[in-house]
Amino acid sequence: MNGWTSALRRGIGSLRKVSVFQWFLFVLMTLLAMFMLLPIVYLFNHALKPFYELFLYPPTFIARNPTIQNFIDLVVVTQSSVVPMTRYLFNSFVASFLVVLTSCLFSVLCAYPLSKHKFPGKGIIFSGIIISLMFAPEMVGIPRYFVISQLGIINTYWGHVLPLVAMPVGVFLMKQFIDQIPNELLEASKVEGAREHMIFLKIVIPLCMPALATTAILSFQSAWSTDETSTLFMENETMKTLPFFVNTLTNQLANNVANQGAAAAAALLLFIPNFIIFLLLQRKVITTMMHSGIK
Amino acid sequence: MSNEASGAVPHPLARRKQKIVLLTPFIQTIKRHWLSYLFIAPFLITFILFIVVPTIAAIGLSFTYFNAIEAPKFVGWLNYRNLLTQDMVFWKYAIPNTFKFAVIVGPLGYIAGFMLAWLISQLPAKIRVFYTLALYTPSMTAGVAMAVVWLIVFSGDRLGYLNSFLLEIGIIDQAQLWTQDPKYLMNVMILVTLWGSMGVGFLALLAGIQNVDTQLYEAGKIDGIRNRLQEIWYITIPAMKPQMLFGAVMAVVGTLKAGQISVQLSGANPSPQYSGHLLINHIDDYGFIRYEMGYASTISVVLLVLTYIVSRICWKLFGSKEE
Numbered sequence: 001m002n003g004w005t006s007a008l009r010r011g012i013g014s015l016r017k018v019s020v021f022q023w024f025l026f027v028l029m030t031l032l033a034m035f036m037l038l039p040i041v042y043l044f045n046h047a048l049k050p051f052y053e054l055f056l057y058p059p060t061f062i063a064r065n066p067t068i069q070n071f072i073d074l075v076v077v078t079q080s081s082v083v084p085m086t087r088y089l090f091n092s093f094v095a096s097f098l099v100v101l102t103s104c105l106f107s108v109l110c111a112y113p114l115s116k117h118k119f120p121g122k123g124i125i126f127s128g129i130i131i132s133l134m135f136a137p138e139m140v141g142i143p144r145y146f147v148i149s150q151l152g153i154i155n156t157y158w159g160h161v162l163p164l165v166a167m168p169v170g171v172f173l174m175k176q177f178i179d180q181i182p183n184e185l186l187e188a189s190k191v192e193g194a195r196e197h198m199i200f201l202k203i204v205i206p207l208c209m210p211a212l213a214t215t216a217i218l219s220f221q222s223a224w225s226t227d228e229t230s231t232l233f234m235e236n237e238t239m240k241t242l243p244f245f246v247n248t249l250t251n252q253l254a255n256n257v258a259n260q261g262a263a264a265a266a267a268l269l270l271f272i273p274n275f276i277i278f279l280l281l282q283r284k285v286i287t288t289m290m291h292s293g294i295k
Numbered sequence: 296m297s298n299e300a301s302g303a304v305p306h307p308l309a310r311r312k313q314k315i316v317l318l319t320p321f322i323q324t325i326k327r328h329w330l331s332y333l334f335i336a337p338f339l340i341t342f343i344l345f346i347v348v349p350t351i352a353a354i355g356l357s358f359t360y361f362n363a364i365e366a367p368k369f370v371g372w373l374n375y376r377n378l379l380t381q382d383m384v385f386w387k388y389a390i391p392n393t394f395k396f397a398v399i400v401g402p403l404g405y406i407a408g409f410m411l412a413w414l415i416s417q418l419p420a421k422i423r424v425f426y427t428l429a430l431y432t433p434s435m436t437a438g439v440a441m442a443v444v445w446l447i448v449f450s451g452d453r454l455g456y457l458n459s460f461l462l463e464i465g466i467i468d469q470a471q472l473w474t475q476d477p478k479y480l481m482n483v484m485i486l487v488t489l490w491g492s493m494g495v496g497f498l499a500l501l502a503g504i505q506n507v508d509t510q511l512y513e514a515g516k517i518d519g520i521r522n523r524l525q526e527i528w529y530i531t532i533p534a535m536k537p538q539m540l541f542g543a544v545m546a547v548v549g550t551l552k553a554g555q556i557s558v559q560l561s562g563a564n565p566s567p568q569y570s571g572h573l574l575i576n577h578i579d580d581y582g583f584i585r586y587e588m589g590y591a592s593t594i595s596v597v598l599l600v601l602t603y604i605v606s607r608i609c610w611k612l613f614g615s616k617e618e
Binding site: 021022025026028029032033034036037039040042043046061105106107109110112113114117119120122125128129131132133134135140141142143144146147151162163165166168169171196200218221260267271274275278279282283285286287288289290 | 328332335337341344345348349350353411415419424425435444445448456490493495498501502505578582591603606
């Protein structure tokens with residue numbers, strides 16, 4: 001907390017030395033930032049509103065009597081049904097965790113030789129990755145289903161994890177990042193007798209932590225909020241994830257307000273992990289992006 | 296047998312040896328680079344399994360009639376012919392809607408992303424973080440969470456925020472069905488998507504701008520650059536071409552692959568009177584509602600080709616000279 005206030009004070013302190021243009025900009029950007037955040041603030045408040053406040057007319061924005069009743073409802077309501085909400089939550093956590101872990105590992109493993117080794121087929125592989133960067137995986141959802149069913153991983157965690165593991169963006173960002181590591185450094189350690197796997201573990205991985213952080217954020221976001229794997233590859237209700245569950249709550253929401261409280265609470269649950277992860281890693285993200293242009 | 300004879304007609308064993316000799320460079324390269332291949336293998340296997348194979352399979356399926364129950368029947372170019380000549384929904388709704396959506400959201404989101412990134416970079420470094428976070432946050436809520444937020448704003452009864460607000464100030468005299476009325480759905484989709492479009496591309500642009508060498512600006516001042524607009528045009532943009540390209544490609548792909556948004560907002564696929572029907576919805580419609588997988592694959596292939604072409608154009612516009 002202290003760190004935040006002192007950062008803010010320093011921020012305000014540095015504002016004294018700024019021009020009129022910057023003041024104008026400051027006000028403008030603050031208004032815009034507030035506008036962009038409005039729906040998020042609203043989401044928080046909506047999730048905390050007691051039942052009667054959800055249906056007030058005129059509608060209120062800020063919750064007057066915040067309560068966690070919606071969250072309790074969310075858990076209680078589903079407790080009596082076949083699959084409790086906690087099960088969806090658990091599935092989501094397991095699947096996302098595995099996706100982040102494997103996709104980061106696979107991406108950096110693939111990016112290192114692409115950047116620093118010379119071997120036949122490298123050009124083809126890299127241009128394949130670049131091209132796939134342009135394609136949306138959603139477009140090939142149908143054949144993907146057949147691959148998954150041929151592999152026999154329908155209704156297993158594999159079905160949640162494997163389709164999301166290959167992240168061309170991750171490899172691409174990481175490759176550009178590893179390109180920045182001077183070759184001399186790697187050669188020097190080779191002269192000292194370090195083996196490839198030692199170089200990889202002791203030099204490459206620590207140096208590309210920012211890129212790893214970015215990939216982790218991106219893969220977490222895609223894994224945490226996708227309901228595609230649940231709708232397509234999971235027939236068993238107990239194997240589906242939280243986004244799918246929220247979808248079932250919100251599907252008929254277009255023109256009614258019933259269930260809104262629980263839906264907002266569930267949506268907040270979906271949003272918060274994303275937000276926390278970005279908050280923790282965002283400084284590293286910007287560092288990555290500096291080095292990650294297509295060169 | 297003399298030595299000469301064995302020279303003219305090689306011994307079978309020698310011939311096999313020759314074959315092995317021909318193969319050895321191949322084996323040797325594999326052996327020499329086995330470590331590189333080992334490093335790449337995990338990614339490459341999943342990449343091939345879940346991206347390359349499905350893409351090739353989609354192309355293959357697009358030449359078949361396939362209902363997901365019987366085995367696919369080869370029909371040649373029939374699907375393509377039908378798509379190009381008979382599919383009224385495709386020509387009347389999916390294509391125009393996708394183009395309208397992409398042309399507005401893509402460039403607008405991209406330009407807005409660049410401008411916002413530039414404006415943020417003009418602020419004192421210490422407070423940039425807060426603005427970055429504020430602008431990036433909406434893209435994190437993309438997907439289901441977004442539906443909850445926006446559906447209540449655009450809710451069709453007087454409890455919806457927009458309706459309530461507009462009724463209050465007297466612009467409308469009865470509640471509008473924002474997400475069900477074909478008149479509004481597309482605009483609502485565009486608005487919501489733009490709000491959430493400051494994603495990875497935006498971060499790349501922001502980093503690119505911050506990464507431009509400040510000496511370039513000083514040199515520019517000496518060379519006669521007077522205002523900030525000139526500075527952006529002559530120095531900032533050329534210096535961050537790679538990030539501009541990355542952002543552009545992300546924007547293009549993002550808009551062409553959008554489709555869930557209309558379903559989330561209107562709660563139905565196809566959306567009312569096809570007003571929010573995008574190519575992805577068309578694919579979903581045929582693939583997962585009518586189970587005409589072959590035809591759905593044809594549409595996917597057309598979309599793939601379309602995305603590729605547009606991406607190549609971006610590459611030409613922003614790509615560096617060596618490409």
